[in-house]
Amino acid sequence: MSRASNPLPKPEYAYGAARPAGSTYLMGGCGIAGVMALDGSTISGNRIGSMLRTMGERENGLGAGYACYGLFPQHLDEYCFQVFFDDEEIKKRVEEFFKDYLEIHHAEKVYSRPVQTMTPPFPKIWRYFVTPKPGKDWFGNTQLAQDDFIIQVVMHVNSTMNGAQIVSSGKNMAVFKGNGYSYEIADFYDISRYSGNLWISHSRFPTNSPAWWAGAHPMSVLDWGVCHNGEITSYGVNKKLVEMNGYKCTVQTDTEVVSYIWDLLVRKHKLPIQAAAFAMAPWTHEEIATLDPDSRKLATWLRIAYREAFLNGPFSILVGRSQPEITLIALADRKKLRPMLVGKSPDDRLAFCASEECAVRTVQPDAITWTCNAGSPFIAQVGKGIIRAGIEHPFQGAKQ
């Protein structure tokens, strides 16, 4: 299906890196798709592009994006910043700030090309490979771990330097996103140029807010990338949790908060992935009562201690990360109000996740597919295969 010849009406506005005035909350319906090479081979951007495009009914041209993992094997130890700038002036300011705090190992313009159906202005998009400057404190704080230092830099730029947005900041990964249909964004970045071990992607159908480039998914902090279809009715509560832990909600979408919660629970609090997933989409108390005593206790305390991490409302989310291993996680809300299908190729080389079956079939007609239990994550890792199908006992299945 080519929408290029007959595009849906476009909104008149198109925002760059600067958040539209008064826009504090963006959400939507959306299509999501992910594909991973379990054996460590690489997958071309074309494949994810066609998966996402197949679900054209799930978007309305107000945002799409892709994240690729295993993308920069030659820069494994460096954080890759992909940054949107509104103009040269803010770019210069941000770069000066970077120089104060970061070693910049390499900088380059991210390839993009004009797409006839997309309305300018487009942000200027740059890529920087960086590491924290040795011995540099963060406003007097000398105790920050490297990852936390990077988060501070990202939050600082995104919240205080208007006209600039760091849209991804992880190692061995990058996010390509913008305001347009999935095929337009794929075309704009020419994602066929890239290949990696894991792709996650998203196309938006927002319901009550305008779109802007940095507001598109995936939302990313460090190497976490999150694509989300749904509306988190507990957003106000979830936001409190991340703010209490020092994250600043700069993009202020519910998806941004989800990426911070993964970072907090798994990287900082060291919860196993499925324990974190349980906190985000817990079983009901009635279901918890049916568990064995140890699991019951764990489940209860996950609900008590991480009450603010509970993502209430309809959602399906795809999560990617590259540290310590390239990992794909798929999770649907505890009532399964949004679709999420997972699958694999018959030869066990590829794993898939998507909102709809057609997205998987279009690239792997003979795929074996299934759906996960509500609140139960599907987890796959490069080199290890599918380590959790999403139908196991809540606290069994995967080791990180």
Added chain:
Amino acid sequence: MSEKTDRPKRMETRLPEKFMPTINYNTCVQCKRCVNECSFQAIDVRDNKVVPKGGCVACGRCIAVCPTSAIEIRPLPSQFPPHGNWTERMRRGIYAQANSGGVLLSSCGTDEPYDVIFEDILLDAAQVTNPSIDPLREPVETRTYLGGRPGRIEVCEGEHMKLCGGEGPIIEMDMPIMLGHVSLGSVSYNTQKALFMAAKELNIIAGSGEGGLHEDFYVYADHICSEVASGRFGVNASYLKNTAAVEIKVGQGAKPGLGGHLPGEKVTKLISETRMIPLGTDALSPYPHHDIYSIEDLQQLISVLKEATEYGRPVGVKIAAVHNVGAIASGIVRAGADFITIDGFKGGTGSAPRVIRDNAGLPIEVAIAVVDKRLTDEGLRNRVTIAAGGGIRCSADMIKAIALGADIAMVSTAAMIAMGCRVCQQCHRGLCPWGIATQREDLMARLDPEQAAARVVRLFRAWNEELREVIGGMGIDSVESLVGNRDRLRYMGPNPKIAEVMGLKTVGEGWG
């Protein structure tokens, strides 16, 4: 002696009556039940005929017992010349104080017509993108925990994941409601028994009040939060251990800054034993705890109580909502409290100086919001449970209180009303004709604990059902996702500054 000195020393002003029982003699059968039931002696018998006498407080008891519905209580028109400034209330106060020379006492929370901010707040509802949830068909959970929260837990991996650290004493409740502290002494034995029975039946917590705990009530221990007030009445090791949680009472919404006073007449044998004080003596709890003059002192008492209860119970602190409540709450969490109870200025009580009751403190709506915000800003909100009360009248108030930031709605007056209280505001006189706020054996017997408990149970079951309907309608399937979710509220009142302080958007503002 001169004529002058013969004059009366004291000139009592007789105040005009406010209410008058009106008896319909066409239907009155002269059974005289009303005469016996009126503990305020406002109905008399003259020439074998029931007649009004004066002193009616509109408690409604006579109406309830009259077999032929022959009684009507009429508010009398004001007998004061109208004046916009010197209101009747002002003048009555002056006459009463000129008569007595004392502090004016009253009960049941302020009756001044302050704005109710709850009524200026509107709730959200789910639409297309976040579907609503029908609680009749799908689970909508209201289980709530009272106690400290660890902020993080440790999970050990192995064959099977396990909890490896972080848990502490916590109380599970079936709904986010706590029955507020009403002490034995301010209310009758039967009243307290009914409250404890209801708490057990509902699987929630009821406050003991500051009067200690009668041994008969140890059977309800799992559903009682005991109070340690400045007077330390009834506080001993077995009291502390025979309850589910312990709460240090620093302040109370109906009388912020003040202690407690139970008049000697109310200190019967039962009360004297429970409170561990001599029969017939006034039970005066001092304003401050005489071992708490700083936050460090509070920290010490919290530690002592935790030690005394072998770290087996959550220890909380109750404060009245005052202007700096956010910072105070933050200090309390840092001092180690597992839960904080905030009591708003419309809180009820059995006896309070009117001047304090009507003029000191903060509306609970604002207090909850600022405490929740302050604790969030300081990264402490996930360490503590917040109970809030003082002016929660219905499930809508409770739901809004939760969305503003309270985990638990603390409710007392509504429970008393469910038992029969007509809010006549005479509790301090110990003559409660409904057997609630009295120690007089004959009056006390009027309250059947089983029936009163059943009424309280039905009331809160209904509220909980309404809570489930409302949050389901918001697309939320468990109440913890409502706590502090101010995003789902909008302000429609007259004062945008209040909305700002409470962190509320105003009506018409969308997400973005």
